Amino acid sequence: MSLSIRLTINGAPRDIALEDARVTLLDLLRERLALPGTKKGCDRGQCGACTVIVNGKRVNSCLTLAATLDGAQVTTIEGLATGDRLHPVQEAFIEQDGFQCGYCTPGQIMSAVGLIAEGRAGDDPERIREGMSGNICRCAAYHGITLAVQEATRRMAEAEKGDAA
Amino acid sequence: MKPFDFVQPRTVDEALAAWEPGAAWLGGGTNLVDLMKTGAVQPAKLIDITRLPGLDTIETRADGATRIGALVSNADLADDPGFARSFPMVAEALLSGASGQLRNVATVAGNIMQSPRDAFYRELDPPSDPLSGGASLAVLGTGGRFAAVNPSDFAVPLVALDAVVEVRGPGGAREIALADLHLPPGDAPGNSTALRPGELILALRLPAAAAGFAAHSRYLKVRDRTSFAFATASAAASLRIEGGRIAEARLALGAVAPRPWRVAEAEALLAGRAIDADLFAEAAEVALSGAVAVGGNGWKIELARRTAARALAMAAAGTPARMPALPASPFAPQAGDLIHA
């Protein structure tokens, strides 16, 4: 069976002919759309490496069948920076050394972007830890990750204040 | 994954008409897609119900009941200010489960329909080996058989609050008490439910009276790591306190039975009594009185007992003003006025 779906990925509309309904969003991005920045760590929703933003919310792309997504807006790690200008979360991850091997990092960053948008944690480190617990880092860069999310949250809040003023 | 047909109906009628034996409803997919990947379930047809209109709202009905559309996400329900205010332990249970990503996608109906996760149980004969620890084997409600515990956190406070499941199917619409949704273990592996073939959950409903517990209502979840772990034992406790006495109590246990385990006897014991630690211990004792250890998990019975007693004490202390930073965790401060409030 063939399905056609339209996705807006990192701002660009894409018409996709899906010859196979089994394809997950993760495998669609990595194997068919040449967007391998999103990583496969467990393929079962247990590690968060595949986190992307779908319609404004962080999700595990490994458990999302692409066929269900017709019309969706998808943001991946490749679409986060604006040209050469890094997103505040990306900047903070570098500054706070919020990664080592870098494999879980795209998922961590997209999860952090989602968490900050949810407004659930603010800059409370304990709430950030809880909110980021769906993203496993085997190098265990958690200390830097928490600091990075805290720092980015503050910076984004300040920037927003600045914009409003 | 076995190939399947994929349909995306636009109305409930279309969805029901699309059903055929071997078909499965696809909501958030966080459980179903995983099970399809492991081969544990192999539907021939997926009916994507996420486009069905009207199933993603939370509303208060004229009779005061709260009706939660089947497709409302776990996160949206927990974050709904009105809902969290009226049913704080339900919100706390939701937020103690899974991860932020999963809660954004998983639906409330999918949550209560989760499959057991015990690998021994899912794939093989019942375990006999104490090395497994039996952490996910049921100690209550098994009818003498081996069974995996129901993994849902959400269902535990719901069953305590008399939640009802609204379904529609080939035979029309009907309601099932959540307490009756999960059937006792049968001969086949895998837990089964009271849903008939082709029936679709449209909503969950909490009666108006359920909001009467909001001031003293906690969910407590013991687990092997601080977050993103299934419960080893959990309890939802609610008290309606009038004049320093317990007017009415609700108590349900999680991760001890093949279904969320409401303990009416313990509730009855608590009603009319003054708040007292010994009373809570006594109620917890009653709650676990029929428990039978399996695969070396006698410790789980004791743990569940202590969890129940603690949850009652926490409920008595009062619902926190703000959701704890670590929802339902023993490491969330236990008093009513929390550090992070």
Next chain:
Amino acid sequence: MPDTLAHPVRFGSNAGQPVTRRDGIAKVTGTATFTADNSPENLLHAVYVPATIARGRVTHLDVAAAEAHPGVTMVMTPGNRPALQGDPSAKPTMFSFRIEVLQDDSVRYAGQPIALVLGETLEAATEGARLLNPRYAAEPARTRIDDDEAAPVEPGGFGRPAGVEHGDVAAGHAAATKAIDVTYETSAQYHNAMETHAVVAQWEGDKLSLDVPSQALLMSCAGYAYFFGIPAENVTIRAPYLGGGFGSKAIPTGPQVLAILAAKETGRPVKLMLTRQQMFGPVGHRGATRQRLRLGIDDGAALTVIDHEGLAATSSFDDFVEPAANASQGLYAAGALRSAHRAVRLDVGTPGPMRAPGEASGSAALECAMDEMAEAAGIDPLEFRLRNYAETEPGTGKPYSSKALRECYMQGAERFGWSGRPLLPRQMKDENGLLTGWGMGTALFPCPMFAADARATLRSDGSALVETSAIDMGQGAWTALAQIAADSLGLPLDMVEFRAGHSSLPDGGVAGGSGHTATAGGALHAAGGDVIRQLGEIAAADPESPLHGAGNAAFSARDGRLYVDGDDSRSDSFADILARAGSAELVGNGSASRAPEDAEKFSMHSHGAVFAEVKVDPDLCQVRVTRMVGAFAAGRIINPKLAESQLLGGMIWGISFALHEEAKHDPRTGRIVNADFAGYHVPVNADVTGLEVLTVHEDDPYVNALGIKGVGEIGIVGSVGAIANAIWHATGHRIRRFPIRIEDLLTA
């Protein structure tokens, strides 16, 4: 984290600085390319079928069903597998293991590859693999340490540790006025790097190009070449980034060899990526151990004996015996020391080196035993360790090349607030009624060096290219090694282009044993030095150069200029020297390895002290590590920021070892039932709070030219014991089995 890292003496202008990762932008933008991110044209996907029994034979595979699945292009089984030129049971290179590549129908452990399916899509190959639906003739599985007879280990190098005995052990036991005899158990643990093992293989004639995560590029080339009967130089490996390794990615594994074979057979590129579940089997693990420790002290609480016997699980067909008991050598000044090893063969995949192999498991038991001994002596655990502080290596009497362990103890204790610790357990509660306990452990890790080569090329514009096939698996090679190279050339970091992660470069050696920065860095340092030496010769001989005639003086390089030592008025720029010489570039070569005479003369180790606070719910017995301070002395720290991250990561591995990691086998099938991240727990973010690292600087002139000891593994050592000891201090319960679980405390 407060700025507690003692910044070491500046070494040039780059080393010693907390430079942010040079690969940071690539990693935060998703452009850092890991193996499975590569998708060459005309790619086939490979998926293998893991055995679901642990011992027996495969009697049937439904090949027809798999082949009939749309998109499946090939099913490889023992019946039709094309020939390999190499013997799967041979061990072509150092660190090799016997591999399973469908050589027969036998099953030696659950998770072993028993068939490989190729498909035009990943979905097709995955379903094809499932449709093979194997049937078996199964035999009873042996998966527990008591399931078979233990046997002494015949020493034989890698994987077969020799026992060690110093002093009169019997006399040491006899002299003890107080003694303990305790047995600790550790569980099987699986590396589980976030990036699962993978390969993308492409053949062109008899030339093989691989994207494959490897901790040893040139050695892996030789390994793969062996199996395919081609010269090692015909194999090219590209591995700019590894998504974690932890010891599991040093050598070729069976699944990777099979995928390469499939690429050869089909003439198309093949990609294979292990699933998370498949990480529990053919790619190594830390074998389970049972360790008996007998310690004795005299009336002054001086250790008369440490007698450490280790029993470790290994596979039925190969040898890797966790050298746990050796952790008791080299640390405490006991009158007599004995380490002995036995092994039991089980139906599990062959274990291998996993972050701090031997030290992690052995230290877990030793540091708990030390705590028990201190308790028996009635003295503070830190005081007990200080009383048994070794000024020279116990047993051998060798001097340490450097040892700032005492400073680690003092600074760590001070930072942690150890002096306020009650001696007896179950004395502390927090404001929420949680039992609180403090524990400590000592960390020890050797600082080996391998051998590496490097090349430095100074360009006419004064910039440089430095090259070695170094590996970045998260430790920060892209950054720290570039800092070393820049210093060796006297250039600012941004004037140095660094190429690594490719087998065509000079051999960067092995990223393992915490020795990569020392080894590859040493080679880069030497290569840069070679350039500067040649440059000095050219300048000194050049009448136009301000350095003319200074040939007998030493030169130093700074900011792209060469200076006469001690005379800043005489200098010349690199670019000018080259321009006048008419050279487009100047190439220097370097290599590094340990000086054998220093290795003979000195005991070389990193040291550390770890202090941990845990909270335990008094009724529910859930545990949380709420604070840890680790103080480490590891020679010169090249990049404090990255070193801190590695040490923190190691300490969190300590949390993981102490509280979480355990592969559980179903005794009926031998299958690991928790082979995924939902069942096999490692810490999540919420498990990590209040961690601090301090580093104590050491100037060590003997370990290597750069004074580097390495920080990759020592963080886990000491941390496990510290946490277990803190749990005892909180609860009064000694749990002598890892991980420590709720049920262990509840039933203690």
